Amino acid sequence: MDHAAVLAVYDRDLREGARPDGPGARIERAGRVVRQVADPPGWNAVLWSGLDAADADRAIHEQIDRFTGLGRDFEWKLYGHDGPADLAGRLVAAGFRAEPAETLMVAEVTGLALDTAPPDGVSCVAVTDAAGVELVVAAHERAFGTDGTALRHRLLARLAADPGTVVAVAALADGEPVAAARMEPVPGTPFAGLWGGGTVAAWRGRGVYRTLVAHRARAAADRGYRYLHVDASAMSRPILERLGFHALSTTTPYVYGT
Numbered sequence: 001m002d003h004a005a006v007l008a009v010y011d012r013d014l015r016e017g018a019r020p021d022g023p024g025a026r027i028e029r030a031g032r033v034v035r036q037v038a039d040p041p042g043w044n045a046v047l048w049s050g051l052d053a054a055d056a057d058r059a060i061h062e063q064i065d066r067f068t069g070l071g072r073d074f075e076w077k078l079y080g081h082d083g084p085a086d087l088a089g090r091l092v093a094a095g096f097r098a099e100p101a102e103t104l105m106v107a108e109v110t111g112l113a114l115d116t117a118p119p120d121g122v123s124c125v126a127v128t129d130a131a132g133v134e135l136v137v138a139a140h141e142r143a144f145g146t147d148g149t150a151l152r153h154r155l156l157a158r159l160a161a162d163p164g165t166v167v168a169v170a171a172l173a174d175g176e177p178v179a180a181a182r183m184e185p186v187p188g189t190p191f192a193g194l195w196g197g198g199t200v201a202a203w204r205g206r207g208v209y210r211t212l213v214a215h216r217a218r219a220a221a222d223r224g225y226r227y228l229h230v231d232a233s234a235m236s237r238p239i240l241e242r243l244g245f246h247a248l249s250t251t252t253p254y255v256y257g258t
Contacts, residue, residue, distance in 0.1 A: 023158070034049070053084045075253040075255045101250050102231040114218050143199055190226035193230065
């Protein structure tokens with residue numbers, strides 16, 4: 001894989017050329033910044049910027065004014081290759097706080113092993129309705145210890161408005177959700193994104209996460225997508241590397257608001 005070339009296409013198609021990530025969201029392009037503005041509880045964020053030292057501070061404060069004027073908390077999704085080099089420090093000085101960094105990883109679908117079977121006692125269930133969404137939310141809350149309200153809203157809205165833009169799957173053991181994840185293909189691009197992969201603590205290290213990656217990779221291949229991309233945590237990065245993913249950059253959310 002030509003890392004620089006793939007990263008350039010990623011930036012062009014998914015960041016500078018971003019599309020709304022669900023109903024109630026819209027993309028705004030203001031100068032050298034692309035942002036998403038969404039109705040609650042949607043995600044509000046700066047997705048891409050092409051800034052330099054001369055215009056960075058002004059652009060930062062313009063985004064603060066825009067989102068606070070709407071009464072929205074938001075994040076600046078900063079990538080390791082974004083400029084200027086001191087943009088992270090400028091964001092902190094303006095009142096943003098950094099959350100844990102993740103690694104942007106990409107794989108060619110054809111280079112992945114897609115025949116991974118679930119471990120004994122585990123079955124994978126495709127999520128297509130409200131009952132399935134509750135399985136995903138339950139697994140997410142147990143795996144991450146966070147509230148799943150926003151995820152529930154997002155999945156229900158996507159399944160109702162445009163089910164072709166999300167593939168969600170839950171892994172069950174004795175009827176109980178032990179892991180879940182989703183894949184979001186981006187029409188008109190070669191990319192499909194892997195999101196929300198999480199396994200409850202008692203089931204980690206047994207191959208459930210690998211099974212969910214393979215399930216989603218097959219779905220992406222069936223739909224003709226060339227690449228999978230994922231924002232990988234420190235826990236998932238080694239697994240993804242063994243499966244054939246390549247690290248292209250880092251991504252850090254800089255959050256403004258409560």
